[in-house]
Amino acid sequence: MTERRIGLSGPDITDAEIDAVVEVMRSGRLSLGPKLPEFEQAVCEYTGSKYSVAVNSGTSALFLCLKAMGIGPGDEVITTPFTFIASVGVILQAGATPVLVDIDPQQLNMAPSLLENKITSATKAIEPVHALGNPWGVDDVCEIAKSHGLYSIEDSCEALGTVYKGKKSGCFGDAGFYGFYPNKQITTGEGGIMVTDDRALAESCISLRNQGRAPGAGWLSHDRVGYNFRLSDINCALGIVQLARIEEFKTKRKAVARKYTEFLSVDERLTLQPIPDDCDFNWFVYVVRLSESFSAEDRDQLMSMMSESGIGVGNYFPAVHLQPFMRKLGYKRGDFPVTESVSDRTIALPFHNNLPDSDIEFVCGKLLSFLDRL
Numbered sequence: 001m002t003e004r005r006i007g008l009s010g011p012d013i014t015d016a017e018i019d020a021v022v023e024v025m026r027s028g029r030l031s032l033g034p035k036l037p038e039f040e041q042a043v044c045e046y047t048g049s050k051y052s053v054a055v056n057s058g059t060s061a062l063f064l065c066l067k068a069m070g071i072g073p074g075d076e077v078i079t080t081p082f083t084f085i086a087s088v089g090v091i092l093q094a095g096a097t098p099v100l101v102d103i104d105p106q107q108l109n110m111a112p113s114l115l116e117n118k119i120t121s122a123t124k125a126i127e128p129v130h131a132l133g134n135p136w137g138v139d140d141v142c143e144i145a146k147s148h149g150l151y152s153i154e155d156s157c158e159a160l161g162t163v164y165k166g167k168k169s170g171c172f173g174d175a176g177f178y179g180f181y182p183n184k185q186i187t188t189g190e191g192g193i194m195v196t197d198d199r200a201l202a203e204s205c206i207s208l209r210n211q212g213r214a215p216g217a218g219w220l221s222h223d224r225v226g227y228n229f230r231l232s233d234i235n236c237a238l239g240i241v242q243l244a245r246i247e248e249f250k251t252k253r254k255a256v257a258r259k260y261t262e263f264l265s266v267d268e269r270l271t272l273q274p275i276p277d278d279c280d281f282n283w284f285v286y287v288v289r290l291s292e293s294f295s296a297e298d299r300d301q302l303m304s305m306m307s308e309s310g311i312g313v314g315n316y317f318p319a320v321h322l323q324p325f326m327r328k329l330g331y332k333r334g335d336f337p338v339t340e341s342v343s344d345r346t347i348a349l350p351f352h353n354n355l356p357d358s359d360i361e362f363v364c365g366k367l368l369s370f371l372d373r374l
């Protein structure tokens with residue numbers, strides 16, 4: 001008997017991507033060639049942003065932005081514990097202090113009502129995250145940032161292509177970020193980008209990603225301490241083709257999500273991902289949440305049973321404040337009860353553009369029958 005294996009995610013690569021990469025390889029210009037500005041221009045056109053700065057990961061893009069904003073020791077940046085670790089890690093890497101705000105139980109993003117209490121004289125920026133690709137509430141958070149004269153930096157790494165209240169996610173803040181790891185909506189293998197309308201910010205980031213070189217100055221002239229966060233032309237060529245296909249991807253992702261929802265929405269033991277009104281969602285992952293009667297142990301047992309059946313699953317997201325290095329900073333269970341309650345009971349199911357209906361049916365069948373056993 002051949003065992004069925006269904007991966008948690010997977011990229012959608014065609015001959016067009018392969019040909020584009022091969023063309024760069026044959027050109028001899030593997031980095032800082034024409035594909036970098038072409039990719040950045042395509043992202044600007046797609047998002048409607050004035051400037052974009054492509055780098056080697058979404059994490060690098062967030063980190064560079066903090067550095068370019070002059071955020072460092074003694075400064076506070078407010079974000080949420082219900083996110084991927086990078087959102088909080090970059091604040092610590094910059095030497096600043098992350099200040100966490102619990103999530104809204106419906107939106108699953110930073111609760112605007114809890115935010116204002118966390119703003120101090122040391123606060124420099126607010127970093128809303130589109131958890132699980134959902135931008136719900138980002139407009140309110142950016143408004144609060146603005147009214148206090150603070151930067152808003154929008155971690156939209158999971159939400160490229162989602163349109164909320166008529167605006168592309170990633171375009172609400174002073175700067176927005178997208179990630180291109182292979183499980184994101186589009187991939188460059190590894191990569192990320194910052195978008196902004198702030199010219200000075202973009203120019204600082206361009207210099208910082210390339211060893212602090214001054215624009216127009218020589219290769220070995222550096223006017224500040226920088227990094228090497230460059231994205232190669234090979235990656236950019238892949239990104240150009242992927243971005244050109246984003247509407248096709250969005251349609252495919254919606255179809256996969258619709259199929260899951262058909263199978264799972266009737267079961268009262270499950271809560272499906274919330275989507276706000278006036279949101280054209282470019283699905284990132286398909287995450288279900290077990291009802292309050294289940295424990296974290298139940299969820300973990302369910303994940304083991306799914307894995308043993310060859311089904312890729314993930315516990316998106318474990319609460320950031322309960323990660324070992326955050327506990328060492330003094331955080332503990334009970335600090336952010338909504339985040340804890342949600343993250344104890346979520347499970348991400350296999351999700352990618354080309355997931356066949358028969359696989360979705362198999363995954364849902366297993367999920368529901370394992371739930372009966374808990």
Ligand SMILES: *Cc1c(COP(=O)(O)O)cnc(C)c1O
Nearest residue numbers: 057058059084086157179180181
């Ligand atoms: C993926 C992701 C990032 C950063 O992505 P990398 O490209 O892997 O560095 C940042 N924030 C969130 C919420 C993400 O999901």
